[in-house]
Amino acid sequence: MAEKPTIDRAIRDFIWNVVEIHSQIEEIHKSWAELLGMTEPQWLILMAIDELDQGRGVSGIAIANKLRIHPAFVTNQTKKLEAMVFLAREPSPDDARFVQMSLTEKARAEISKLSTKREALNSALLEGLDEASLDYLNKRLASIAKNSRLASQKLSIGAM
Numbered sequence: 041m042a043e044k045p046t047i048d049r050a051i052r053d054f055i056w057n058v059v060e061i062h063s064q065i066e067e068i069h070k071s072w073a074e075l076l077g078m079t080e081p082q083w084l085i086l087m088a089i090d091e092l093d094q095g096r097g098v099s100g101i102a103i104a105n106k107l108r109i110h111p112a113f114v115t116n117q118t119k120k121l122e123a124m125v126f127l128a129r130e131p132s133p134d135d136a137r138f139v140q141m142s143l144t145e146k147a148r149a150e151i152s153k154l155s156t157k158r159e160a161l162n163s164a165l166l167e168g169l170d171e172a173s174l175d176y177l178n179k180r181l182a183s184i185a186k187n188s189r190l191a192s193q194k195l196s197i198g199a200m
Contacts, residue, residue: 068161076150078124081109082117086126089141090151097130097140126150 066080073083088106092098100118104111118141121127126147132138143151166174194200 082121085117089143093142097142099138
């Protein structure tokens with residue numbers, strides 16, 4: 041009988057820990073963005089492009105999906121980032137109706153300037169976790185992320 045309240049408490053603790061971590065990471069992203077004279081969403085768009093680009097550029101849809109934001113917002117913000125010379129927008133070689141985006145040399149240089157600070161921050165953030173522990177944690181979090189997407193979909197269609 042005592043098991044259900046224990047698991048409920050553990051789940052609530054987990055959720056509040058995720059909320060706290062999200063809040064702190066959001067503040068960190070705001071700090072990085074301010075150092076480059078941009079907004080936090082613009083910083084996240086740059087980071088998504090950096091993560092997703094494999095030499096051919098990245099579509100706005102891929103960025104929107106990665107960040108879970110509306111594609112129109114990506115279009116609006118990437119135009120601003122292009123004006124700031126942080127990214128280049130080129131028509132897709134496969135379909136000229138679509139745009140592929142990539143970081144400019146300016147963006148890469150500015151991000152590189154932050155690398156020492158980012159490495160120090162990552163060390164502080166993940167202090168006490170070795171590579172195996174971090175790998176284990178990431179696998180568990182990926183599983184929880186997948187399950188949360190499925191649960192959210194079920195909830196939205198009334199299946200829960």
